[in-house]
Amino acid sequence: MVANCTQAKLNPTGAVGATRISFPGYQKIADSALNGESTLSVTVASTDLDIIVYVFNSTTSQIRLRLNNDTGSNYGYQYLENASGAVTAGRGTNSYMWASLAASNKTLSIIQILAPSGFNRAVHMTQVSWSSGTTMADCAAVPHVWNSTANLSTLDFYPSTGTFASGTRITVYARRS
Amino acid sequence: MQFGNLSGLVNGTEQIVFDHEVTGSAVSSVSSGSVFNGDEDCWYTIILFGVRAADGNFGVRFNNDTGSNYGHRGIIGTSTTIGDDSGSGTTYANLGNSGGAGTSTFCVARLHAKSGVIRLMERTWGYTLSGTTVTGAGVSGVVWNNTADNITSMEFMHTGSTAIGVGTRIIVLKSNNFTGGTPTGAITSPYIKGAWVRLDSQVLSGAGSSVTFSGLDGDRDVVYFLSVMGKASGGTTSDRIRFNSDTGTNYGYQYLDGTNTTTGASRGTSQAQIPGGAASVGNYSTAVMVLFAKSGFIRPGVVEALTTLNGTSISSETVYGTIWNNTADNITSIEVSTASNNYAIGSQFELYALRPGG
DSSP, X not given: OOOOEEEEEEOTTOSTTOEEEEOSEEEEEEEEEESSOSOEEEEOOXXXXXXXXXXXXXXXXXXXXXXXXXXXSOEEEEEEEEETXXXXXXXXXXXXXXXXXXXXXXXXXXXXXXXXXXSOEEEEEEEEEEEETTEEEEEEEOOEEEOXXXXXXXXXXXXXXXXXXXXXXEEEEEEEO | OBOOOEEEEETTSEEEEEEEEOOSSOXXXXXXXXXXXXXXXXXXXXXXXXXXXXXXXXXXXXXXXXXXXXXXXXXXXXXXXXXXXXXXXXXXXXXXXXBOTTOEEEEEEEEEOOTTSOEEEEEEEEEEXXXXXXXXXXXXXXXXXXXSOOXXXXXXXXXXXXXXXXXOEEEEEEEOOOOOOOOOEEEEOSOBTTBOEEEEEEEOSSXXXXXXXXXXXXXXXXXXXXXXXXXXXXXXEEEEEEETTOOSSXXXXXXXXXXXXXXXXXXXXXXXXXXXXXXXXXXXXXXEEEEEOOTTSOEEEEEEEEXXXXXXXXXXXXXXXXXXXXXXXXXXXXXXXXXXXXXXXXXEEEEEEOOTTO
């Protein structure tokens, strides 16, 4: 049967007995409200070639991201940043990616991972951080590259020190067919 | 089970919850009404195409808070100047920058809406758009210094008098619930109303110089999201994005960028294409673009592009505000090509649409 359908609400991935909806668009595959954890690992499918991540960091340390939990110095970045009014740029390598700015206060990050088969992985990121009151501290575009063509299997988030603080939220969408 | 188009809320998607177009005559503000539940939805995406009927700036107020409870900090490029764009104690969350009557602004913003913490919003935008001129482009963070109140409404406003002009379009998407678990069945649908849907994905099976998405209906789709990742073959590649095969000098841009430790900005008018990424041979480039496609007004966009990804190195990061100076024609095709040489096998080009009206 093929028919246009209006539903009050459909639940593609609900509790047992729910029905999945398969359509060619972005679908939420993880949504984590964090408090006290030391890591968050999100499983992705090898066919997830385009992933969007929203990160709200309530932790007083930077959130870092590794792909497939690769701990090697296989990540590079180029940033364009405004830190308290000073606009600068720079480039470097790390054993992780910045999933949030290093800030002592709240940050928001918008991340898109492009992972075509056989290509290195490109990661677009824009990140903003708050200072206090109505003052914003920092704004940056911080794209990364993962020097690997391996199929993605996990997105591994962790704070640079301590654990995730209450209010931290990580939401992941993948383009699924 | 195969379904046709689906409408209604669908868990696990990002889907339109508010959509308004200003018609007839200019207005002072656009109120969403109480359609939001920030504590439940958590994330919102705001897409604004603003047409100015008078001088001033576009903004949004959450729960119609008119107090001095907002601030912002960003990086903007205007002509060859790159610099700080900041403010505190403002009475609205900034969605654009000031400009004169008849000019436009285009902004894509993501808001973390859940109460208990201050509310942060990230935005990318191009402003004071006219003809083939993009006066400025930027990326910015915005704060609403309120931790207590659940966001239930948004008031879109302008600092000018009766200044939100005809043609202004405001679209807000919310992040629908996701509960995980094990599905026991599946239904297939080609399209869900108000959710981003991939219209086409083209992966090169051999080296090629261009990819075209055809059979489009920009007036129906309204907003496109284009995602490009290419690998350079035969020499250096440089993305060119064009609409309806228009190779005339009908495009413009303003960019800001970072190349190693150097920051920069520049503007191009009367261009023959919208730029994207570029790469030296054997290396990668990317471009992601959000385009407001509806005819009747100029067609603005924002692009983020990466140049020459090689191992762990990225040559540069560029943010563009763009414009296609064509108001009349429905967009029926989008072409991505390289100015020289070819994209290598495996290069991927994807196009998504919103189709607010179904």
